[in-house]
Each structure stands twice: as C-alpha cells, then as structure tokens.
Amino acid sequence: DAGITQSPRHKVTETGTPVTLRCHQTENHRYMYWYRQDPGHGLRLIHYSYGVKDTDKGEVSDGYSVSRSKTEDFLLTLESATSSQTSVYFCAISNGRASQETQYFGPGTRLLVL
Amino acid sequence: GENVEQHPSTLSVQEGDSAVIKCTYSDSASNYFPWYKQELGKRPQLIIDIRSNVGEKKDQRIAVTLNKTAKHFSLHITETQPEDSAVYFCAASNNDMRFGAGTRLTVKP
Numbered sequence: 001d002a003g004i005t006q007s008p009r010h011k012v013t014e015t016g017t018p019v020t021l022r023c024h025q026t027e028n029h030r031y032m033y034w035y036r037q038d039p040g041h042g043l044r045l046i047h048y049s050y051g052v053k054d055t056d057k058g059e060v061s062d063g064y065s066v067s068r069s070k071t072e073d074f075l076l077t078l079e080s081a082t083s084s085q086t087s088v089y090f091c092a093i094s095n096g097r098a099s100q101e102t103q104y105f106g107p108g109t110r111l112l113v114l
Numbered sequence: 115g116e117n118v119e120q121h122p123s124t125l126s127v128q129e130g131d132s133a134v135i136k137c138t139y140s141d142s143a144s145n146y147f148p149w150y151k152q153e154l155g156k157r158p159q160l161i162i163d164i165r166s167n168v169g170e171k172k173d174q175r176i177a178v179t180l181n182k183t184a185k186h187f188s189l190h191i192t193e194t195q196p197e198d199s200a201v202y203f204c205a206a207s208n209n210d211m212r213f214g215a216g217t218r219l220t221v222k223p
Binding site for chain 2: 033040041042043044045048058059090097100102103104105106107108
C-alpha cells in the first residue's frame, strides 16, 4: 500500500458539530483527493488539491471545505455536520493529473452523524 | 461532466468460470480507465488500467478491453477463484475521475 494514512479511522458525531478529517502521505505526491463512498454511488469526488494551497471543487463539494498547508497533509472539514454526510471517506493521492496517473487510496474514515 | 454506468450491479459465478463487468462512459475526451477491487472493509486497490491509445490489456487472469467508438470498456476475469470475490469499480477520467457504482462479484467454491 502507498504511504497514506487517514485519521480518525472511525468517528461518531452529532448534527451541527464541526468535523475535520486528516489525510497524511509520505510519497511526496502532488495531487491529493477526498472522496465519499455511499452504497449505489461508487466513489464521488468532494475536493482535490494540485499543490500546497491549491485546491478545487469536485462533484459533491457542498458542505465541505479543504485545506492543504503542507505537501503531505490534506484536511477535509465538515463545518456543520448533517446526517446526509454519514459516509465512508477516502483520501487518494497521485503523482499527476487524474487523466494521466493512477490514484492510490488511503484506508478510509467511517463517519456517522447522528 | 463525465458519467459512468456499470453493469451488472451483482454477479455470481462458479469457481473456474469467467466473469465480465461492463462500463460505459459519456465524455469522449476521457482517456484513462482504471479498474479497482475493493474487499469488504478495505480500501479500493488498482488491479488494471488502460489508456485510450490501447484497445486491450492483459495481466495474468485479468484483461480489460476498450471500445472508444462505442464509449465502453470491460473487465474480464478468467478462471475465477473465491479470493476474487469483492466489489469492482470502473472509472473514467479526463480531468476528474468518475467512478461507476460498482459490481459485487461472488465466486462460489
């Protein structure tokens, strides 16, 4: 497995509370991604980063923000968690653009919003 | 944006049989098509990929074919084994990667 870790691995929170998920890589890859995985939907892109402080929205970005202050860390924040954000969140990394390079996934974070 | 459809959603085969999973995509500019395998509770892992300048690629028991004209690509697994049981995802990428909804493959011993 590529050197990708996610923390926490499991989290239970209440509606309306802020939540931050962390992705850490040791591969020095330029691109980092956040996906959510829900039954029947496969993996859907939330946000991605193409360098330090460079981020862009994905397919399902509403209600999420991201930050990347270091090459190795990519943070996903749910400003005010809702039950619809209950999901499994995967971080991924690649050395080039999605159209050119393979993406490698982290172990995932299972988030339950009550 | 890109839209990827994957069929079937579930597939059950007998050990030793072949399995075929099909995907269609909408964006003719997509040029990279990976396949991921995800075991229960684990991360998706790349098993094979193909680029738009290639029509077919093989890796041991796994092969992928791409028909750019028809905008569809397929995963073929031969001589299936129980350890092939998992959820398989196709994806298509131009700038963003879009994934199919997944196929749950069960290989019965």
